[in-house]
Amino acid sequence: MTSLASSQTPAVEASPRRANRLRLGVSVVAASIAAGLLASLVLGAVELSLRDVLGVFTGEAAETTSRIVLDARLPRALCAVLAGCNLAVAGVLLQSVTRNPLADPGLIGITAGAGMAATIVLAVLPDMAAMLPVAAFIGAMVSAVFVYGVSWRPGGGASPVRMILAGVAVNAVLGAIIGLLITAFADRIPAVMFWTTGSFNGRGWTHLWLMLPYSIAGMALALLLHRSMRVLELGDDAASTMGVRVERTRLIAFAAASLLAGSAASVAGLVGFVGLVVPHLVRLVLGTNRYVLPVSAFAGAAVLLWSDLLARTVLAPSELPVGVITGLIGGPYFIYLLYRSGWLR
Amino acid sequence: MTLIADTLRVRLGQAEILHGIDLEITAGQRVAIVGPNGSGKSTLVRTLAGLLAPASGTAAIDGTAVRSMRPRARAARLGLLAQSAEAPGLTTVEEHVGLGRHSKRSYLSRWTPSDTKAVREAMGTCEVGHLSSRRMENLSGGERQRVRLATLLAQDPEYLLLDEPLTGLDIEHQLGLLHLLNDLNSDRGRTIVCVLHDLDLALRFFNRIVVIHEGRVAADGAPRDVLCPQIFERVFRVNGRVGCEAGGDPVIMCRRCEPGNQQRSEPPLVEVRVQSDHTPSLARSSS
Numbered sequence: 001m002t003s004l005a006s007s008q009t010p011a012v013e014a015s016p017r018r019a020n021r022l023r024l025g026v027s028v029v030a031a032s033i034a035a036g037l038l039a040s041l042v043l044g045a046v047e048l049s050l051r052d053v054l055g056v057f058t059g060e061a062a063e064t065t066s067r068i069v070l071d072a073r074l075p076r077a078l079c080a081v082l083a084g085c086n087l088a089v090a091g092v093l094l095q096s097v098t099r100n101p102l103a104d105p106g107l108i109g110i111t112a113g114a115g116m117a118a119t120i121v122l123a124v125l126p127d128m129a130a131m132l133p134v135a136a137f138i139g140a141m142v143s144a145v146f147v148y149g150v151s152w153r154p155g156g157g158a159s160p161v162r163m164i165l166a167g168v169a170v171n172a173v174l175g176a177i178i179g180l181l182i183t184a185f186a187d188r189i190p191a192v193m194f195w196t197t198g199s200f201n202g203r204g205w206t207h208l209w210l211m212l213p214y215s216i217a218g219m220a221l222a223l224l225l226h227r228s229m230r231v232l233e234l235g236d237d238a239a240s241t242m243g244v245r246v247e248r249t250r251l252i253a254f255a256a257a258s259l260l261a262g263s264a265a266s267v268a269g270l271v272g273f274v275g276l277v278v279p280h281l282v283r284l285v286l287g288t289n290r291y292v293l294p295v296s297a298f299a300g301a302a303v304l305l306w307s308d309l310l311a312r313t314v315l316a317p318s319e320l321p322v323g324v325i326t327g328l329i330g331g332p333y334f335i336y337l338l339y340r341s342g343w344l345r
Numbered sequence: 346m347t348l349i350a351d352t353l354r355v356r357l358g359q360a361e362i363l364h365g366i367d368l369e370i371t372a373g374q375r376v377a378i379v380g381p382n383g384s385g386k387s388t389l390v391r392t393l394a395g396l397l398a399p400a401s402g403t404a405a406i407d408g409t410a411v412r413s414m415r416p417r418a419r420a421a422r423l424g425l426l427a428q429s430a431e432a433p434g435l436t437t438v439e440e441h442v443g444l445g446r447h448s449k450r451s452y453l454s455r456w457t458p459s460d461t462k463a464v465r466e467a468m469g470t471c472e473v474g475h476l477s478s479r480r481m482e483n484l485s486g487g488e489r490q491r492v493r494l495a496t497l498l499a500q501d502p503e504y505l506l507l508d509e510p511l512t513g514l515d516i517e518h519q520l521g522l523l524h525l526l527n528d529l530n531s532d533r534g535r536t537i538v539c540v541l542h543d544l545d546l547a548l549r550f551f552n553r554i555v556v557i558h559e560g561r562v563a564a565d566g567a568p569r570d571v572l573c574p575q576i577f578e579r580v581f582r583v584n585g586r587v588g589c590e591a592g593g594d595p596v597i598m599c600r601r602c603e604p605g606n607q608q609r610s611e612p613p614l615v616e617v618r619v620q621s622d623h624t625p626s627l628a629r630s631s632s
Contacts, residue, residue: 224452237427240396241394241420243417243448289433
């Protein structure tokens with residue numbers, strides 16, 4: 001066989017630098033989650049020592065301490081971990097499926113659907129506040145189905161551009177309705193605002209179990225589609241001739257992202273930044289697209305876990321919305337990373 | 346094994362681009378598809394690849410319509426190097442070529458040594474092995490084109506459909522690619538269907554030429570038979586013929602028809618050829 005030109009074929013060399021970056025990144029994220037979980041159990045309104053917390057798991061702690069750790073702090077921390085995972089993976093899926101680096105559950109209209117449903121419950125039907133997570137999840141799903149339906153054409157499927165445009169339009173309409181409801185029920189603005197900026201205050205095992213099945217389903221679909229999604233980034237035509245069922249892959253990826261983002265929003269409210277920025281942050285650190293999905297899942301968990309920890313300890317005993325923390329710290333840090341990597345120079 | 350277009354009509358929007366194309370490409374052939382701009386060459390290749398649904402007629406491989414085949418099965422039979430494709434960011438050359446193995450792997454299968462071997466072979470063949478760690482966005486247009494070809498080779502389909510593959514390549518790599526296609530055809534039995542604009546290269550490197558004009562097959566056959574003065578004049582609107590250069594190699598000689606003077610008997614001819622087989626740096630098979 002000839003080759004394209006006449007010189008000898010050089011050997012293919014792996015990139016040890018990139019492999020080291022991956023190992024370092026995964027190690028840092030894993031350590032950060034472990035440390036965050038431990039800190040979440042120790043820190044809070046009631047001061048506990050590390051020994052108190054360890055005593056809970058060895059059966060030596062007082063009942064009050066056990067209840068604080070097992071019924072309040074642990075499920076709350078796990079909710080933050082799972083929601084962070086969900087939002088970051090949803091971001092990876094949507095950025096891949098739309099081939100748009102700005103895509104996240106907020107741009108596509110999924111969180112706006114959850115937001116409107118939650119606003120209806122909080123502002124119009126406050127007696128049904130217990131239904132808030134379920135309503136928010138249903139709102140997210142209805143919005144997602146509507147966006148996909150609007151962007152779908154017979155024979156052509158749902159194009160990335162139409163999905164984004166439909167999402168922006170749905171965001172605008174639902175945002176207007178939320179504004180209208182807030183204006184009409186002005187006395188309930190604080191509750192709505194607190195929910196729409198995201199919080200894990202009072203989240204327990206019930207919320208975790210509510211989120212878990214959708215998270216497992218969404219993650220399983222994401223992992224199954226991971227390879228096809230990477231091929232899809234080459235464009236629809238190339239992906240199709242390389243063996244990808246383009247329309248089906250896009251539909252399933254969109255459904256998985258909706259399940260993940262919808263379930264996260266139903267428990268955490270509308271937490272911005274994580275779905276959009278964590279995947280980019282992971283790409284910048286790793287320098288490759290190859291492991292973005294699994295690493296983003298863990299990075300999203302770490303980011304939201306530490307953000308929640310800060311949200312409930314910075315102004316303790318008062319609590320900040322977790323979305324405020326993710327935006328205030330994550331945004332500037334992301335700009336720093338962009339600058340360091342040369343994207344802003 | 347045969348790839349067939351049977352009375353193929355294809356519409357893009359309201360416009361009918363192909364008006365009933367009949368074509369039969371048997372395994373092992375090396376076919377150049379040529380024609381003026383907008384004649385329907387790319388539409389034909391994209392339809393053969395299963396990307397476009399015919400308005401009527403069929404594109405089929407061994408009697409099975411390509412649109413009805415499962416994508417992975419189709420990818421094992423037909424591969425397409427499209428005119429352009431998106432290069433995903435933060436993807437290295439080796440990762441890009443590795444994507445070509447997608448159809449060979451099931452959803453849950455792991456990357457195997459044979460995948461690595463196929464990727465390295467494809468990169469070596471296309472002279473991009475030394476770029477393996479480079480990111481796609483940092484490559485030149487020609488380098489990207491070679492990486493895309495390597496990705497197609499890693500896919501390893503029986504039929505290679507190439508839509509203007511020489512775009513962006515310098516003359517050495519143009520000739521190198523055409524020799525490579527020849528070798529894939531003669532050594533590995535791959536069937537080559539290649540859209541080209543350069544009639545001289547089509548004449549030299551392919552054993553069958555299909556001329557598409559206004560969505561129909563205007564001529565189909567051996568290169569010297571197809572590239573006759575009538576086809577030059579009717580399809581390409583130039584005065585041309587196949588001549589011979591000093592070494593005996595065929596060469597196309599042509600000049601532009603002057604409006605209203607297309608029947609002039611002896612127009613002065615301009616030679617438009619490439620020094621293919623005499624380029625000192627040209628790659629040659631060791632065999």
